[in-house]
Amino acid sequence: MGDYTPTPADKFAFGMWTIGHPGRDPFGDATRPPIDPVDYVRGLADIGAWGVSFHDDDLMTFGAPESQRRAELDRFKKALSDTGIVCSMATTNLFWHPMFKDGAFTSNDRNVRRLAIQKSMRNLDVAAELGAPTYVFWGGREGVESAASKTPADALDRYREALDFLASYVVDQGYSIRFAIEPKPNEPRGDTFLPTVGHALAFIETLDHADMVGLNPEVAHETMAGLSFYQGVAQTLWQGKLFHIDLNDQKIGRYDQDLRFGSEGIKDDFMVVRLLENSGYDGPKHFDARPYRNENGDGIWDFARGCMRTYLIFREKAKEFDANPKVKQALADAGVPELAIPTVGPYSRATADELLAEKFDPETLASRGYRNEQLDQLVIDTILGA
Numbered sequence: 001m002g003d004y005t006p007t008p009a010d011k012f013a014f015g016m017w018t019i020g021h022p023g024r025d026p027f028g029d030a031t032r033p034p035i036d037p038v039d040y041v042r043g044l045a046d047i048g049a050w051g052v053s054f055h056d057d058d059l060m061t062f063g064a065p066e067s068q069r070r071a072e073l074d075r076f077k078k079a080l081s082d083t084g085i086v087c088s089m090a091t092t093n094l095f096w097h098p099m100f101k102d103g104a105f106t107s108n109d110r111n112v113r114r115l116a117i118q119k120s121m122r123n124l125d126v127a128a129e130l131g132a133p134t135y136v137f138w139g140g141r142e143g144v145e146s147a148a149s150k151t152p153a154d155a156l157d158r159y160r161e162a163l164d165f166l167a168s169y170v171v172d173q174g175y176s177i178r179f180a181i182e183p184k185p186n187e188p189r190g191d192t193f194l195p196t197v198g199h200a201l202a203f204i205e206t207l208d209h210a211d212m213v214g215l216n217p218e219v220a221h222e223t224m225a226g227l228s229f230y231q232g233v234a235q236t237l238w239q240g241k242l243f244h245i246d247l248n249d250q251k252i253g254r255y256d257q258d259l260r261f262g263s264e265g266i267k268d269d270f271m272v273v274r275l276l277e278n279s280g281y282d283g284p285k286h287f288d289a290r291p292y293r294n295e296n297g298d299g300i301w302d303f304a305r306g307c308m309r310t311y312l313i314f315r316e317k318a319k320e321f322d323a324n325p326k327v328k329q330a331l332a333d334a335g336v337p338e339l340a341i342p343t344v345g346p347y348s349r350a351t352a353d354e355l356l357a358e359k360f361d362p363e364t365l366a367s368r369g370y371r372n373e374q375l376d377q378l379v380i381d382t383i384l385g386a
């Protein structure tokens with residue numbers, strides 16, 4: 001058993017809005033004071049985190065004079081260099097200000113759309129200055145309550161136009177930044193554009209700079225849609241599009257809970273960690289979650305330590321699972337290695353004729369058992385330490 005103490009080599013990162021979330025919700029005001037960005041970065045270093053991410057408005061007061069914004073940014077930069085915490089991702093706040101109530105890139109107001117792109121360009125400059133390799137696009141307000149209020153094809157055209165323009169800006173500026181779209185089915189809008197991993201993967205293929213754009217899937221968002229996060233991440237990896245990941249937790253069918261990673265969907269979370277660790281993914285393990293609203297003081301850091309601790313426990317359990325001879329046998333019994341064998345190979349007249357001539361006995365094929373119960377029980381035994 002490891003001691004589950006995180007180190008920067010584990011590449012754990014937290015957003016500025018996560019551990020420091022003041023606890024405001026639609027029914028109640030803040031329950032704890034904001035944390036100064038410099039103290040926040042020091043706190044991350046103290047708990048063994050590696051990276052931090054930010055929205056423009058987390059660091060620099062929106063609408064403040066440029067000299068004040070520069071001073072706020074310089075303070076933050078100094079905290080990064082003092083602690084060694086890396087800026088692992090940046091994003092634009094295109095959801096908080098009331099002007100974004102009808103959307104940002106997809107607002108029906110053309111001037112709001114132009115401002116949203118301008119705001120993103122300015123923060124891309126900051127992201128480049130801080131060395132953030134990934135820029136996330138979560139379309140918080142990109143959606144509708146009334147379906148009649150936007151023509152979906154126009155909204156998708158405008159969404160694509162914004163990302164094409166911004167990707168070209170990155171290329172033109174010579175920045176080493178890739179984009180990651182973060183899908184979410186709803187909340188704060190009734191219906192959000194690009195609601196799931198699948199919608200976003202298909203959308204990316206229509207972009208001018210599709211190679212620069214991948215995904216930032218989030219546990220809570222796929223789970224809200226009733227989907228398996230594990231399967232979503234697996235396909236994202238398969239398509240070479242896992243540019244970033246938001247780890248947290250969520251009960252199906254609820255509002256966006258942003259719970260501590262590993263606190264709810266333990267089995268899916270275990271499978272996600274096993275997948276990430278075995279895939280060669282070397283990006284940040286980024287927690288986009290928040291402490292329970294009734295925490296304060298040390299409690300909010302308990303939350304942050306818990307996210308990392310559970311990841312490390314799952315990482316150890318995943319190694320144990322893959323090394324267990326009983327698991328190897330159960331995987332063989334289930335036919336798992338057989339799925340890796342090509343079915344027919346590349347098409348040729350000869351392989352087609354060979355297949356057409358082959359005789360199958362449906363009764364024999366139907367009589368096979370796949371022993372999934374024993375395999376799944378080994379997953380449970382491993383997680384529970386039995």
Ligand SMILES: [Mn+2]
Pocket residue numbers: 138182218246288
């Ligand atoms: Mn997120």
